[in-house]
Amino acid sequence: MxxxxxxxxxxxxxxxxxxxxxxxxxxxxxxxxxxxxxxxxxxxxxxxxxxxxxxxxxxxxxxxxxxRDLKSMDPTLRSQEDEAIQRIVLEAPWFKACKGLCSYVSSSVLREVDTTRILSHILTSHPEDLQMRKKLFVPRVEDRNRNMRMLNISSTEDLIASSMDILEPAPLDADGNEREDVLFANEPVDLLILPGLAFDKAGRRLGRGGGYYDTFLSRYQELAEERNWKQPLKIALSYSVQIVDEGTIPLTPNDILVDALVSPSGVIPISSAALEICH
Incomplete structure (x- = not known):
């Protein structure tokens, strides 16, 4: 927008x-x-x-x-909300139906909504029907110029700690081959699971100021348009304290809206695409 x-x-x-x-x-x-x-x-x-x-x-x-609100959040409440949010995602029809997705790897240092269960479910679930398996891409920050790649992983062992103690995919796999980059993949992803600091029910998302996700989202949207792919559903995970009143988050021309929020109380569909899918 x-x-x-x-x-x-x-x-x-x-x-x-x-x-x-x-x-x-x-x-x-x-x-x-x-x-x-x-x-x-x-x-x-x-x-x-x-x-x-x-x-x-x-x-x-x-x-x-x-x-400040995240830092003062009660640990027990945080754990309860982490559990509720991940359960909602795992049980959602749009998650079960997706074949490929990008998701952030949660960081306790950043106090992000936990994604451990979600990623573990994807990486350890191996349905006999290969069509039911999900292809997972996770972020790797390349530099300080907003360049972030989403690389394919097949195991939690593919993740290494960055200088900020945030888990990221190693650039090469166990065989020494470059990991597949979602921007060069032959197939589209259906879902993007996004982090953030604050959100509102109009789809506004406040990041941490680096511009990495907005830059990536813009690039992927352009790619999908060029290849005539359906745009993936952009879902943000949010603690209760991260949802603010509409109009609180200011926007710049580079900010990209999310399609839906998942909070401890459930899915909050925002865009027309989300209203169709998130029943």
């Missing part, structure tokens, strides 16, 4: 109109007209930059609040 940039105010419109009339009366040279357009453009860019700066400050403040 594309969010409009800051628009000119009525005062700015009047100013531009006055400037344009004055310029016409003076019959300016082409050079002076270009200079006037350049100044107006610079003001617009400056206004856009100020608007984005305000949004980034609002996001930073909200992150501090949610991090």
């Amino acid at each position: 594309t969010i409009p940039w800051a628009v000119a105010t009525s005062a700015t419109a009047v100013a531009l109109s006055t400037t344009r009339s004055a310029v016409l009366r003076r019959q300016p040279s082409p050079c002076s007209a270009i200079a006037t357009m350049s100044t107006a453009g610079e003001k617009s860019v400056s206004s856009d930059a100020a608007h984005l700066d305000t949004i980034f400050k609002q996001k930073k403040a909200l992150r501090s609040v949610i991090r």
